[in-house]
Amino acid sequence: MAYDSLTDSMDETHGMSEFTYLDTLAELCDIIVQLYKEEYLREPNQKDLDRLIRKAEDRGFSGMIGSLDCMHWNWKNCPTGWQRGFSGRSKKPIVVLEAVASYDTWI
Structure with a gap:
């Protein structure tokens, strides 16, 4: 692996x-x-949400509990029939991983 x-x-x-x-x-x-x-x-409980909102407010982002980030991964073994549907700007098959994470990288 x-x-x-x-x-x-x-x-x-x-x-x-x-x-x-x-x-x-x-x-x-x-x-x-x-x-x-x-x-x-x-899933975050109310205590977690309050902590995340307070931390974001301290940094000037009121009401935010996390930030969205994404990563484009090349899909080396993409099935031939799927390649057009998963092609990115590079014209190669990709998969996009999206995640919302808090300041302390808690997903």
């Missing part, structure tokens, strides 16, 4: 079948969500 390997090449490089690799990846994602959901992957 760290080397951006294709799932079907895992059997050659690591002796791991594509299905085992995908199952392992899904399990890893589930574990990450379980570890971090209570603190980072939950």
Whole structure:
């Protein structure tokens, strides 16, 4: 995963079948969500909202709880039939990740 390997090449490089690799990846994602959901992957409660609004007001942005940011990622393995629908200005397939984060990077 760290080397951006294709799932079907895992059997050659690591002796791991594509299905085992995908199952392992899904399990890893589930574990990450379980570890971090209570603190980072939950909806804000009223106390959180009050803290975020107060912090934004201190910085001159009254009523704001976070800022929107986005990142364009090249989609190297985009299916051929989808490429026109996911092409950006560079004419290459991209995926846009959008997130709202607070000043302390709480998503």
